[in-house]
Amino acid sequence: MTPSGPQLGGGATRRTEPGEAVHGEDWWGQDLSGVEHTGVRFTDVDLTETTATGAVFTDCVFSGVRFNASRWTDSAFTGCTFRRCSFFDARFERAKLVGSRFDDCTFGLLHVEGGNWSFVNLHRASLERVRVEGARLREADLAGVKAEGALLRGLDLSGSDLTDADLRGADLRGSDLSSLDPLRARLTGAVVDADQAVVLAEALGAVVVGR
Numbered sequence: 558m559t560p561s562g563p564q565l566g567g568g569a570t571r572r573t574e575p576g577e578a579v580h581g582e583d584w585w586g587q588d589l590s591g592v593e594h595t596g597v598r599f600t601d602v603d604l605t606e607t608t609a610t611g612a613v614f615t616d617c618v619f620s621g622v623r624f625n626a627s628r629w630t631d632s633a634f635t636g637c638t639f640r641r642c643s644f645f646d647a648r649f650e651r652a653k654l655v656g657s658r659f660d661d662c663t664f665g666l667l668h669v670e671g672g673n674w675s676f677v678n679l680h681r682a683s684l685e686r687v688r689v690e691g692a693r694l695r696e697a698d699l700a701g702v703k704a705e706g707a708l709l710r711g712l713d714l715s716g717s718d719l720t721d722a723d724l725r726g727a728d729l730r731g732s733d734l735s736s737l738d739p740l741r742a743r744l745t746g747a748v749v750d751a752d753q754a755v756v757l758a759e760a761l762g763a764v765v766v767g768r
Contacts (some may be wrong), residue, residue: 573597729753 575595582602589609594617601621605766612632619637625645633653642662649721651671660737669689681701688708696716703723711731719737725744730753739757749757755765 566630570708573594576597578598578600579602580600584607585597585603585607585739587604587608589607589612591611592609593613593615595615596617596653597614598618599622601619601681603620603623604627604682605623605625607624607627608630609628610630612629614632614634614637616636617634617638618640618641619642622639622642624647625643628648628650629652630650631652632649634657635653636656637654638658638660638705639662640660642659644662644664644667646666646668648668649670649672651723652669652674653672654677656676657674659682662682664682664684664687665685667689669687669692671691673693675693675695676697677694678698679702680698682699684702684704684707686706687704689712690708691711693713694717695713697714698718699714699722700718700720702719704727705723706726707724708728709724709732711730711768712733714733715735717736720741720742722731722737723743724747725743727747730750731750732753734749734753734756737760739760758765
């Protein structure tokens with residue numbers, strides 16, 4: 558059987574079975590590259606400073622899990638649920654989180670580079686000071702997000718719900734703002750490029766000439 562969990566001390570190998578419950582385990586600093594977990598429930602697990610390339614989590618539930626300072630490259634969390642998890646200084650590079658849901662999580666200094674986060678549910682999430690660049694967030698639920706001062710550059714936000722989003726002072730340059738209603742979001746001090754300014758002006762009913 559191919560190991561599906563982290564290598565532990567003493568030569569032991571941590572495996573999980575589909576639907577297993579993992580509670581209170583310390584996986585701090587483990588290399589989870591290539592692991593696969595399906596339908597596993599992780600509760601109060603410490604994933605601080607873990608690293609992984611090509612890890613796959615499918616339909617898993619994470620409750621009270623610490624992802625602090627972890628690094629995930631070319632990894633997938635598909636259809637997963639995250640409840641009261643901490644992502645302080647976590648980094649996701651070219652990760653896939655399609656259809657995942659985040660409830661009451663903290664994201665201080667989160668850095669996302671590329672990847673596919675389409676259909677994620679980040680409703681009313683606190684995203685201040687996060688850096689998200691070049692990622693796909695099509696049809697994501699971003700209603701009510703608090704992203705004041707965030708860097709949200711080069712994002713595909715087509716079809717996303719940005720109702721009541723707080724984007725004051727956010728750097729939005731290069732992102733698709735076609736689904737953003739400027740009358741139903743807070744945009745004071747937000748940084749946009751010329752093309753985005755036209756999109757926002759037209760959304761307000763202005764007729765832009767000289768393009």
